[in-house]
Amino acid sequence: MSTQPRLILDSKSFGLTINRLCCQLIENHNDFKQSAIIGLQPRGIFLAQRIHKLIAEKTGNKNIPCGNLDITFYRDDFRRGEQHLAKPTEIDFVIEDKKVILVDDVLFTGRTIRAGLDAMMAFGRPQLVELLVLIDRRYSRHLPIMPNYVGKTVDTISTEKVSVEWKETDGEDKVLLFQK
Amino acid sequence: MSQLSVQHLLGIKYITKKDIELIFSQADQFKEVINRPIKKVPSLRDITIANIFFENSTRTRLSFELAEKRLSADVVNFAASSSSVSKGETLIDTVNNILAMKVDIVVMRHPKPGAPLFLSKHVKAQIVNAGDGAHEHPTQGLLDAFSIREKLGDLKGVKVAIVGDILHSRVAISNIYCLQKMGAEVMVCGPTTLIPKYISALNVKVEHDMKKALQWCDVANMLRIQLERQDIQYFPSLREYVMMYGLNKQILDSLKKEIIIMHPGPINRGVEITSDVADSKHSVILQQVENGVAIRMAVLYLLAS
Structure with a gap:
């Protein structure tokens, strides 16, 4: 039995939330001279690109490095769960000594972020790493991982699913909660 | 869709176009991996692979060994010329002895066509053919x-x-x-x-x-x-x-x-x-x-x- 998905963020509050996240980033990173944005494949890259574009508009700095990182080869459930296929990793800048903002759409168990941190270290040693997520599913962490910037915190149970939809790929900006 | 249709890679004859596309799409990502400053991912860290070469090879053996190491697998190498094969041990015995040491995947080159196919039917490991006679590579x-x-x-x-x-x-x-x-x-x-x-x-x-x-x-x-x-x-x-x-x-x-x-x-x-x-x-x-x-x-x- 499945019920109608619940709308967590509509397109208007979606825009406002991303706007606020960008303002918070600008507060901490000033001119972004030493900063870089990395979106996690597959769904974090849309948020990373959106934020990258908005910060460029707000600060006038069009040269902030922005890349995509795939974590498939670093997963901790290889040969344990279903098989995942790798998507492209595109990091064409040096992350050594950068302040890296790791971006994903939904923070759930924290395992993806753990894998992302490991994957990122193959490219160098950043000065510091921050985590930005659009949705934080509170009380569901398997690992001690805490985001620095959160769009919206939601309370969910593990059988539920949070889906972030994007104008570019899904037609409309919104966040939905599905019950199983 | 995200898995190969075969358990072993014995020849291209036995795999589908979908399998080939899948291998290519992942090879694209691995090509990016081997051009990173750290050319290694931890995916196969709980896997042991034996490279068994009954015939000479430089490129293929090195290439397999590097691929295995860059996936963090444990690797054992075995060349027939320096082994008990020259004392008369059979292929199945040789491989089963290696498998008894807990090996998951066997990469084999053999001068006889069909040797990997034969092996895949008789031992409990996944076989990758690294060249069998004039059959396939x-x-x-x-x-x-x-x-x-x-x-x-x-x-x-x-x-x-x-x-x-x-x-x-x-x-x-x-x-x-x-x-x-x-x-x-x-x-x-x-x-x-x-x-x-x-x-x-x-x-x-x-x-x-x-x-x-x-x-x-x-x-x-x-x-x-x-x-x-x-x-x-x-x-x-x-x-x-x-x-x-x-x-x-x-x-x-x-x-x-x-x-x-x-x-x-x-x-x-x-x-x-x-x-x-x-x-x-x-x-x-x-x-x-x-x-x-x-x-x-x-x-x-x-x-x-």
């Missing part, structure tokens, strides 16, 4: 096709001529299967004695004039004359072979079009291909070697999962 077929795809974007409709010793070549067979499954056209070219009679069953064009074959093709894969397998005289002299089937700069320039030159290695410089062609910008020989590691990582990764 699947990872070479995959990496050759992958290199063409990388250069030309797509394999559909591409014309590939395989020139040289087709009779003794497992590379030719794997190339033909792989290219045809991906929609390319294949021609084989060589002296009558080195083209097997059954080749027409594979639906390939046959040509004995190298110039005509080169005019026709977009890609020429120059095979090595397998001097160690020339048990009888297949052509009057090496000099005559070079005159008719050796690729040099002059012939290449006379074509009035650019073709891609490939060679699976090891090169007999001055026989099937001259140095100025092997080292020219048309040649993708070293890219083939680089792609070999990415392809083998993709195959091992997909088989292990």
Whole structure:
């Protein structure tokens, strides 16, 4: 039995939330001279690109490095769960000594972020790493991982699913909660 | 969709177009991995792989070993020449003894065609064929096709001529299967004695004039004359072979079009291909070697999962 998905963020509050996240980033990173944005494949890259574009508009700095990182080869459930296929990793800048903002759409168990941190270290040693997520599913962490910037915190149970939809790929900006 | 249709990689003949596409899509990602500052991912850290080589090899063994190490697998190497095989141990016994030491995947090269297939039916491990006699060399077929795809974007409709010793070549067979499954056209070219009679069953064009074959093709894969397998005289002299089937700069320039030159290695410089062609910008020989590691990582990764 499945019920109608619940709308967590509509397109208007979606825009406002991303706007606020960008303002918070600008507060901490000033001119972004030493900063870089990395979106996690597959769904974090849309948020990373959106934020990258908005910060460029707000600060006038069009040269902030922005890349995509795939974590498939670093997963901790290889040969344990279903098989995942790798998507492209595109990091064409040096992350050594950068302040890296790791971006994903939904923070759930924290395992993806753990894998992302490991994957990122193959490219160098950043000065510091921050985590930005659009949705934080509170009380569901398997690992001690805490985001620095959160769009919206939601309370969910593990059988539920949070889906972030994007104008570019899904037609409309919104966040939905599905019950199983 | 995200898994191979086979348990073992015994030959291209046994896998589907979907499998090949899957291997290519993951090899793209592994190619990016091996160009990182740290060229290693932890995916196969709980897996042990045995490389069992009953026949000499430099490139393939090194390439497999590097692929395995870059996936963080544990690797054991075994060369038949320095082993108990010379004391009369059978293939199954040898491999079962290795498996008793908890090995998950066996990469094997063997001079007898069908040895990996035979082994896959009798031992509990996944088998990757690294060349079995004149039968197949699947990872070479995959990496050759992958290199063409990388250069030309797509394999559909591409014309590939395989020139040289087709009779003794497992590379030719794997190339033909792989290219045809991906929609390319294949021609084989060589002296009558080195083209097997059954080749027409594979639906390939046959040509004995190298110039005509080169005019026709977009890609020429120059095979090595397998001097160690020339048990009888297949052509009057090496000099005559070079005159008719050796690729040099002059012939290449006379074509009035650019073709891609490939060679699976090891090169007999001055026989099937001259140095100025092997080292020219048309040649993708070293890219083939680089792609070999990415392809083998993709195959091992997909088989292990």
